[in-house]
Amino acid sequence: MSTSSQPDADALPAGAGKATSSYGRFGQADVVAALVLAAIVAGPVLGRFFTAPAFQTWCTMFVAIVLQAVPFLVLGVVLAALVSEFLTEPLLKRVLPRHPLAAVPAAGLAGMALPGCECASVPIAASLLRNGAVPAAAFTFLLAGPAINPVVLVATSMAFPGRPEFVLARFAASLLASLVVGWLWALRGHTVPLRMSERHGGHHHAGEAGGTGGGGWPRVRTFVSEARHEFVHTGGFLIIGAGIAASVNTFLPRDVLTTLGSHQILSVLVMAGFAFVVAMCSEADAFVAASLTAFSDVARLAFLVVGPAVDVKLVTLHAGHFGRRFAVVFAPVVFLVAVGSAALVGGLLL
């Protein structure tokens, strides 16, 4: 699924890296523009070759996931840019409790205020980290935000009418999982390499502008440029995740799941694994869980707790923002803690 423009694309920025701008000469941007024009003109003709139902289904789901994510992604990067602009290091230090162990629950509860799903939380957490938040607190926010915000809880209560305990269990299990991961990180996190994605070049200009008392237009441009950089960066990783999720949704028949649903412990792991590969939006997953009636309540709770915390789409986003070696450790830890938390809370409440 790579693009044909890749070779030219990588060859050209090498020149651009030496501070020569590509404005005003025939360069990378022109190639892209030409290719896209060609696609728009030739699209209706080429389209006739792409009519296999499975392929079209994949394309529809892929476009659907991307389209659904765009508003949340834009919201996320705008909030992230606001965070990096206004929630500055000194302010953050004053707001968050100093001790990492105390900062974790504060960050977890702050997650309740995130108005969106997981695509929004990753850039915000990255922005918090860059501004000097304790990693443990940033990751707690990252995990709690998409799982326990009011939109998701209302969606869950609509999906399970007459079962308020399901909403409570989801809230408790997700919060517990994010706190446990946060505390684990506070204690052992220093052993995991964390490589932040490059800070956008424009930010240095923000510093200059601030230093010279600049505001207004340059500041707006910096803000826009930073947000757009973040969008392109996060968006690229989102595309990978959307492609994988569309493949799973297109080619994995749900019947396979249903036949595995009868076994108690196995069904919990199956649903947790399903949540990981299917990478569903946290506002939609409750409805899917409700429709999978062959599974026990605990298994469905595991689906709801694992999904917003870690899935293929999120792993690609984490790798992009925090480094591959981080993602390789973070994903399994979160997965295990989420499953354990769901089993514990589900056993008590459901």
Added chain:
Amino acid sequence: MTRATQAIVVTLIGAVVLRLALFGGYLDYVRAWTRIPLIICGVMLVGSSIVTALRRPRDDGHDRPRVAWLLVLPVFVVFIVQPPSLGSYVAEHQSDQPPPKRDVTLPQATDGKPMRLQIFEFIETAAYNSASLVDRPVRLVGFVSYDDDGNWYITRLSITCCAADAVSSRVQVVGKPAPPRDTWIDLVGTWVDPHVANTAKVKPQIQVRTMRTISKPQEPYES
């Protein structure tokens, strides 16, 4: 990726979002409520590039995440493949699950006109309040899908967020030969009473009275 290319890519994504949101194509992929957010985002994405275009070129050194190239993929997919709303392929690859239990009551019959029901409502009613469907003409709208045994179904997909979470509801149609796959039909018929105690365990069927072919509705999914 140079800043100029980045601006083009973001403009393209914004243009695709705007095109789908303004001309109705978005309903093949997402729910109706997303229209306003999508329009706002499309304007913001296109607008952000205008802001960049107004600024003088600068050092591009830090500004080229390679992964950003993938963002052109959905643009090409939308323009070249032009993927249609989901249809029989999805329905035929899902198993027909009994609906989750819930209380269903249908409105009182009015003037003997057939009652318009969503397909999932019909299935729920057949499972949990079947008495109210006996001898009552209902109208269903959906597309045609088959199964391996040669039966055919009037089918509709429901989505919660986007097409990737589509769940199919379908009712087997008896009394008419099957139209081709994915034909959209509007039919009036009555529930076939299986005469068993627990109708939730039986796949619902509808006996056709009248049926006509229609074009795809603007909103192809139930919700």
